[in-house]
Amino acid sequence: MVNINYTHVVCPDPETAQVWQSGLRAITNNIKANNVCPSTCLKKHWMKMGFLVDPNGKIPVRRIAQTFASGKTEKVVYQCLADVGLPSGKNDVIEPEDFTAEKFYQIYHKICPRNDIEELFQSITQGKVETINIQQLITFLNDKQRDPRLNEILYPKYTEKRAAEILANYEQNEELVKEGKMSKDGFIRYLMSDENAPVFLDKLDIYMEMDQPLAHYYINSSHNTYLSGRQFGGKSSVEMYRQVLLAGCRCVELDCWDGKGDDEEPIITHGKAMCTDILFKDVIYAIRDCAFITSDYPIILSFENHCCKKQQYKLAKYCDDIFGDLLLKAPLPGHPLEPGRLLPSPNDLKRKILIKNKRLKPEVEKQELELFMRGQLANDDDEENADNPQNEGGEAQTSA
Numbered sequence: 001m002v003n004i005n006y007t008h009v010v011c012p013d014p015e016t017a018q019v020w021q022s023g024l025r026a027i028t029n030n031i032k033a034n035n036v037c038p039s040t041c042l043k044k045h046w047m048k049m050g051f052l053v054d055p056n057g058k059i060p061v062r063r064i065a066q067t068f069a070s071g072k073t074e075k076v077v078y079q080c081l082a083d084v085g086l087p088s089g090k091n092d093v094i095e096p097e098d099f100t101a102e103k104f105y106q107i108y109h110k111i112c113p114r115n116d117i118e119e120l121f122q123s124i125t126q127g128k129v130e131t132i133n134i135q136q137l138i139t140f141l142n143d144k145q146r147d148p149r150l151n152e153i154l155y156p157k158y159t160e161k162r163a164a165e166i167l168a169n170y171e172q173n174e175e176l177v178k179e180g181k182m183s184k185d186g187f188i189r190y191l192m193s194d195e196n197a198p199v200f201l202d203k204l205d206i207y208m209e210m211d212q213p214l215a216h217y218y219i220n221s222s223h224n225t226y227l228s229g230r231q232f233g234g235k236s237s238v239e240m241y242r243q244v245l246l247a248g249c250r251c252v253e254l255d256c257w258d259g260k261g262d263d264e265e266p267i268i269t270h271g272k273a274m275c276t277d278i279l280f281k282d283v284i285y286a287i288r289d290c291a292f293i294t295s296d297y298p299i300i301l302s303f304e305n306h307c308c309k310k311q312q313y314k315l316a317k318y319c320d321d322i323f324g325d326l327l328l329k330a331p332l333p334g335h336p337l338e339p340g341r342l343l344p345s346p347n348d349l350k351r352k353i354l355i356k357n358k359r360l361k362p363e364v365e366k367q368e369l370e371l372f373m374r375g376q377l378a379n380d381d382d383e384e385n386a387d388n389p390q391n392e393g394g395e396a397q398t399s400a
Contacts, residue, residue: 004228004239029246029294031204038192046104050096058093065090068111080110114188121184131181138163145196166190210297213342214349219300221251226268226278236269236278238286245290251300252287256280258311266311266318280315284322291326291353298328298349303357309372319355328352 011017027033036044045067052063065077074090082088084106086098124132124140132140141158164180170193171177171186182190190196222244226236244252259265259279266280291299307315319327328349331337335344359365 004237004243025293032201035197035199035201035204037194037197039189040194042105042108042192043101046099046101049104050099053096054093056093057096059096059099061087061092061094062090064094064107068107077107077111080107083110109185109188117188117191118184121187131176131183132187134160134163134167134180134182137166137182141166166195210346211348212345214298214346215343217346219251220249221253221300221302222249223253224255224270225249225252226255226283227270227275231270231273231275233274234270234276236276238278238282241283241286242290245287245299246294248294250295250297251302253302253304254280254283255304255306256311256315257306258308264311264314266307266314271306281318281322284318287353288322288326292351296350297346298351299353301353301355303355305357309368313372323353326351326353328354 009017009020011020049059049064049067052059054060061078061081064081065074068077068080078088078090084103086103087094121132124136138158138160141163146155146157167177167180167182167186170190171182172189173183173186176183176186194201224231225244226238226240227234228237228240229235241252254268255270257267257269257271257277259267259277267277268280268283269275269277287299287301303315305312305315320329332344332348335341335348360368
């Protein structure tokens, strides 16, 4: 289920609106910023709380309690504040300079202890001591943390020198650093750092070769894109197309059906599943506006075409008129659509919209289109529908 919420921002002029739009998109679509380590998340949250001041520039204790109190009683939060030497009364306030990142970190771990890391730490020390020595750290790094598939020349194993650097960076107790030992606190800080990100940051950028034929790639796809809820009796929404494209999908589905109104506008809906309808035309506008905001790689529109020839003509005309030059209307030079010939690559198809739809042979399609434009095929659909009342229209006769 998808609950779509809107925040409307009013700007004094189009230029200001464009600056805000560009800035917000740069923030929300920053892949590296959305895959940061836990310690960076904590630091961002601490910075945010530093701005939640009252008119006197103080941080209300009540605000801090509200942040941490999800699933906890506020009394627990007040006690943790007192434990780290900060004001802890319900109506107290804290000086911003006293609410340091280190104090926030301590409060976090008091309220949300990492019992999973505690178990791991105890397994390394075998429960005998409160620290791990440098040899135990090296063994852990090489046997547990390091990916054994990595090339040992490009990604050498951890050495005593590298382990000592980790100790120096994350262990807060200087005496332990001198002794070559790491406390549980230092171990937690290390595991929550960028050095243990679930995905290497350099792999978050597109680093693969994008010049292979299109069929050689997995494509981020959306099924029944228009639905925001159940597949039976659910709600269809044009906004879903914007959201999935902004989220990175490169293939979306359009279930096209004949509109029943006086204007006979083609609609998108989930067949006979009693879902609500949306106009095909509105969806095409939404796709055009959001297709290449987050990526220049091609968009594939997967048509499930149930429309009669008359309304298929409308589908084609809307795509042609609204997409304009973005629509790929003919094979690229050097990539004819012939058996045994390779498809173009994602780089070849940048900023192009492709339509995937069953079609007739080109010469038959051309002939039928000419007949349709002269009005000589208008009754064929009526006769076909009368003869085949259960026809699902999966074999579309023309292509948009």
